[in-house]
Amino acid sequence: MVNVGVVGASGYTGLELVKMIINHPKFELKYLATSTGDTTIEQLHPSLKDVITKDVQKATVESVVDSCELVFLALPHKASMGFAKDLIDKGIKVVDLSADYRLDLDTYEKHYCPHEDKKNIDQSVYALIEYYRDELKSAKLVAGPGCYPTATLLGILPFIPYIDSSIPLFVDAKSGVSGAGKKLSETTHFVTINDNIFAYNPLKHRHAPEIAEKIKKIQGVDISVNFVPHLIPATRGELVSVYAVLKEDIDPIEVLKERYKDDKFIRIREKPVDIKSTAGTHFCDIYASTNGNALFVSSAIDNLLRGASSQALVAANLMCGFDEEMGIPIVSYMP
Numbered sequence: 001m002v003n004v005g006v007v008g009a010s011g012y013t014g015l016e017l018v019k020m021i022i023n024h025p026k027f028e029l030k031y032l033a034t035s036t037g038d039t040t041i042e043q044l045h046p047s048l049k050d051v052i053t054k055d056v057q058k059a060t061v062e063s064v065v066d067s068c069e070l071v072f073l074a075l076p077h078k079a080s081m082g083f084a085k086d087l088i089d090k091g092i093k094v095v096d097l098s099a100d101y102r103l104d105l106d107t108y109e110k111h112y113c114p115h116e117d118k119k120n121i122d123q124s125v126y127a128l129i130e131y132y133r134d135e136l137k138s139a140k141l142v143a144g145p146g147c148y149p150t151a152t153l154l155g156i157l158p159f160i161p162y163i164d165s166s167i168p169l170f171v172d173a174k175s176g177v178s179g180a181g182k183k184l185s186e187t188t189h190f191v192t193i194n195d196n197i198f199a200y201n202p203l204k205h206r207h208a209p210e211i212a213e214k215i216k217k218i219q220g221v222d223i224s225v226n227f228v229p230h231l232i233p234a235t236r237g238e239l240v241s242v243y244a245v246l247k248e249d250i251d252p253i254e255v256l257k258e259r260y261k262d263d264k265f266i267r268i269r270e271k272p273v274d275i276k277s278t279a280g281t282h283f284c285d286i287y288a289s290t291n292g293n294a295l296f297v298s299s300a301i302d303n304l305l306r307g308a309s310s311q312a313l314v315a316a317n318l319m320c321g322f323d324e325e326m327g328i329p330i331v332s333y334m335p
Contacts, residue, residue: 002320005031005067007059007083008074010044011182013097016309017072018045022052024313024327026320031067033059035079061086068092070320072312077112084141085117093319094141095127095312099206101143102126107213111206127315128153129324130263131218136318144315145214147307148173148207148229151240153214154266154284155299158259159252160219163244163295168224170243171211176234176275179303193233202228237275238303244295252288252295260286264325265306265314273300280333282310305329 004021008014009032018041021029029052032041037058042049044056057063061083064071070093073080080098087094096102099112101124108115115121125139126132128150136142145153152171156163163169174197180188187193187200208227216222253268260266265282273285278300288297301307310328317326 001028002026003028003030003067003069004316005029005033005064005071006074007033007064007071008097009041009056010034011074012178012304013308013312014074015045016304017074017313018048018052020310020313020327020329026322026326027316029054031064031071032056033063035059059083061090065090065092070095070316072316073097074309081115081117085120088120088141093139093316095144095316095319096124096142097144097308097312099146099210101141102145103210103213107209111209125315126214127311128214129311129314129318130154130260130266131157133318133324136315137321139315139319142312142315142319144308144312146207146210147175147179147238147301147303148205148227148240149210149214150307150311151238151284151299151301152211152227152242153218155240155286155288155297156242156244157215157218158255159244159246159250159288159295159297160215160221160223162246162248162250162255163223164247164293165221165223167245168226169211171208171225171227171240172230172243173227173238173240174230174232175238175303176236177231178236179238179307180231187231193231195233197230197232199228199230205229234275236302236304237279238301238307239273239275240299242295242297244297246290246293246295250290252290252297256286256288265328273298275300275302276334277332278302278306280305281330282306282314282328283330283332
C-alpha cells in the first residue's frame with residue numbers, strides 16, 4: 001500500500017479525491033488537511049458520515065512528510081507552489097491540481113503571478129494522460145491540466161496536422177457551476193445562474209494560453225486560440241465545441257478512432273456528445289464532423305473528475321506503477 005494525503009480536502013476536487021481514494025485497492029488515505037484544520041472530514045462533507053471518519057489537520061510540510069509518500073494538492077494557484085517546493089525537496093511525490101506547475105514560466109507569470117518555485121516548474125509533467133503517459137510513470141511532480149484545456153485538447157489535438165494553422169481556433173466551452181469552486185460569488189449565486197447561461201472572460205480567459213501552449217508542445221504547431229467559456233445551470237459537466245478550418249479532406253471519426261484506439265477512457269461517439277453521459281466518470285466523449293473544409297469537434301467530460309480529480313488519480317497510479325484504471329469511476333450518474 002502507498003500512503004497518500006489530500007491537502008485542500010474542503011473543496012469539491014478534494015471531496016472527489018477522498019471518495020475515490022477510500023475505495024482504492026493500493027492507496028491508503030493517511031492524511032487530510034486544510035489551511036485551518038481542527039475539524040473532521042464528516043463535518044466538512046456531511047455526505048461522508050458513516051462512510052469515513054478522519055481528522056482534518058492544519059496543513060504543514062512536516063505532517064505531510066510524516067504521513068505520506070504521495071500527496072494531492074487541491075489548492076488554489078499561488079498556494080500550491082509555496083507548499084509543493086518543500087515537499088519535493090523532501091522526496092514526497094506531488095500531484096498538483098492548481099495552475100502553478102502546468103505552464104511554462106513565462107506563460108504562467110504573464111497570466112497569473114510571479115512564480116515562487118522556478119527550479120521545479122520545468123520538472124513537472126503535464127497530466128494529460130493520453131499524451132504524457134510514459135513521462136508520468138517516472139514523474140515526481142505532476143501538474144493537473146485545467147478542466148477546459150483537458151476537454152479542448154483531447155478533442156482537437158488529433159486534428160492539428162490537418163488544420164489550417166493560419167486561421168485561429170474558436171473554442172466555445174460550457175461548464176457546470178462546480179467548476180467555479182465552492183466559494184460563493186455573484187455569478188454562482190442561485191438567483192444568477194438558475195434558468196440562465198452567460199459567457200465570462202470571453203477571449204481573455206487564462207485557459208486560452210494553456211491550450212495554445214500545449215498544442216505547440218505536443219504537435220509542434222503555433223495556432224491562435226479564441227476561447228469563450230460559459231456558465232450553465234448544472235452542477236457538474238462540461239461541453240467544449242471547437243471550430244477550425246481544414247487544409248485537406250479527412251474522415252473525422254476515423255481520425256479520432258485511430259488516435260485513441262488504445263485509450264480506454266476516450267469514447268468516440270457517432271452522434272453529438274452530452275454532459276450527462278460522462279458525469280461521475282473519467283471518460284471523455286468526443287464527436288467530430290465536417291462540412292467542406294469546416295471542422296466541428298465536441299468533447300464532454302465531468303469537470304470535477306476528468307477535468308481535475310480522476311485525472312490526478314490516474315496520474316498518481318502511473319507514478320506508483322499501478323494500472324491506469326485502478327480506483328477510477330466508470331459508471332455515469334444516469335438518469
